[in-house]
Amino acid sequence: MEAPIRTTxxxxxxxxxxxxxxxxxxxGQLPAKLIRVLSNRKDAFGLERAKRAGIPTLYHNLVKYKKQHPATPEGVQLAREEYDAELARLVLQDQPELVVCLGFMHVLSPKFLEPLAEAGVRIINLHPALPxxxxxANAIERAHAAWLEGKINKTGVMIHNVISEVDMGAPILVKEIPFIKGADDDVHAFEQKVxxxxxxxxxxxxxxxIKEINENKTRALGA
Structure with missing residues (x-):
């Protein structure tokens, strides 16, 4: 029996x-061990969900870093890079094998992605749109508006690998959601459906x- 994959x-x-x-x-239907839930927002209710389930949590916010730099494009960029470098350090302390972004509203830079890649940690993201x-941000609302304008007839949801370009990593799993006239006219009802x-x-x-990670482990052991 394979050990559950350590997941942040x-x-x-x-x-x-x-x-x-x-x-x-x-x-017992998903072979993962949830080792930490980390949020960049203090009042995220997901932190409460994690605590109730006995999962360690952490709050890590960008504001502190922004205060240390001038409010110029360069200053903001520096703050984001410092934040991401520290985020990588905090995440890697737990020695995860997989990091899953579920509604994480922060664009991850190479300062986060590179240390995790070096440590062999997979990073995936959920995005409510087709590749x-x-x-x-606001992908569901933007797709809904495009449908009302007659530009598209479907949207979807995907799990993809994370790269520094927002939502542009290779898709792992894509589910199409066709728009249905009459049923999907209300954006809030459609959001719930998505x-x-x-x-x-x-x-x-x-x-x-997780299956891929385990296959790679088995291959590495056999090599």
């Missing part, structure tokens, strides 16, 4: 996707990546 989850908000993962792990369609697809996609995507 990064969040910024309510944590409904996190809850889906917690539930599957505690039911290359609506990168960045979230429900996300909960299943998150579990399936993490499971796929």
């Amino acid at each position: 989850i990064l969040i910024s908000g309510n944590g409904t996707n996190l809850q889906a993962v917690i539930d599957k792990v505690s039911a 290359g369609a609506f990168n960045g 979230h429900e697809v996300e909960w299943g996609t998150v579990i399936e995507g993490i499971d796929m990546v």
Whole structure:
């Protein structure tokens, strides 16, 4: 029996996707060990969900770093890089094998990505859009508006590898969501529909990546 994969989850908000993962792990249906939930927002309810499940939490915010630099584009860039370098250090302290971004509203720079790549840690992200369609924030609302304008007839949800370009890493799992006239006219109802697809996609995507990590371990042992 393979040991559960040590997994860190990064969040910024309510944590409904996190809850889906917690539930599957505690039911023994996802071979992950959730070693920490980290948020860049202090009031993220996902931190409370983690505490209730007995998972260690951490709050790490960018504001402190911004205060140490002038409010110029260069200063902001420096602050973000320092924040990311410290984020990498904090995450790597726990020795995860997998980092999952679930609604983590912070663009990760090479200062975070490179140390994790060197440590052999996979980083994946959930994004509520089809590959290359609506990168960045508010993807569901932007897709819905495009549909109302007659520009598209479907959107979706994907799990993808994380690179420094926002939501541009190679897709691991993609689920299409066609728009249905009449049923999907209200954006809030449609958001809920997308979230429900996300909960299943998150579990399936993490499971796929865990299998890959285990296969690579087995290969490395056999080499």
